[in-house]
Amino acid sequence: MLSASSLAEIDRERLKYPPEQARSVLLAALRIAQEEHGYLSNELIEFVASYLGVPSIQAFEVATFYTMYDLAPVGKYQFCVCGSISCFLNGSDEILAHLQDRLGIGIGETTADGLFTLKEVECLGACKDAPMMQLGDRYLENLTPERIDALIEQLRKEAQR
Numbered sequence: 001m002l003s004a005s006s007l008a009e010i011d012r013e014r015l016k017y018p019p020e021q022a023r024s025v026l027l028a029a030l031r032i033a034q035e036e037h038g039y040l041s042n043e044l045i046e047f048v049a050s051y052l053g054v055p056s057i058q059a060f061e062v063a064t065f066y067t068m069y070d071l072a073p074v075g076k077y078q079f080c081v082c083g084s085i086s087c088f089l090n091g092s093d094e095i096l097a098h099l100q101d102r103l104g105i106g107i108g109e110t111t112a113d114g115l116f117t118l119k120e121v122e123c124l125g126a127c128k129d130a131p132m133m134q135l136g137d138r139y140l141e142n143l144t145p146e147r148i149d150a151l152i153e154q155l156r157k158e159a160q161r
């Protein structure tokens with residue numbers, strides 16, 4: 001269910017912890033599994049648990065607790081808008097409303113063309129530049145509706161190339 005390279009990466013993570021604490025490898029192992037498959041299906045979560053030798057309920061607890069894990073297919077671009085206190089006080093609700101309006105989807109949904117998914121997440125540690133969101137491995141800060149519009153346009157063009 002996972003490639004040899006993903007399994008090798010999980011094995012390297014496993015070396016960081018005592019053998020009896022395989023549960024501690026779950027965070028990394030689920031991330032690696034998600035990177036390969038795009039999201040974590042129930043079967044994939046069970047596979048990861050079995051590979052690490054931990055009860056599958058523990059893997060489901062981790063996978064369903066953290067917003068960085070996707071339990072269903074997501075769009076090519078995933079807007080993870082922080083809705084915690086600093087971002088909220090600086091207009092994250094306006095950013096979320098604008099994104100929903102522009103994309104025609106609600107929070108937790110993906111556009112019909114499979115390009116965009118919108119998520120609301122907890123504090124991402126960039127509070128001084130609120131409101132902000134994560135897009136892939138990038139942080140986009142000091143968001144405004146105008147910046148959002150330019151970004152969506154840029155990503156649509158990028159996807160056509």
Ligand code: FES
Nearest residue numbers: 082087123126127
């Ligand atoms: S409150 Fe949004 S990054 Fe911390």
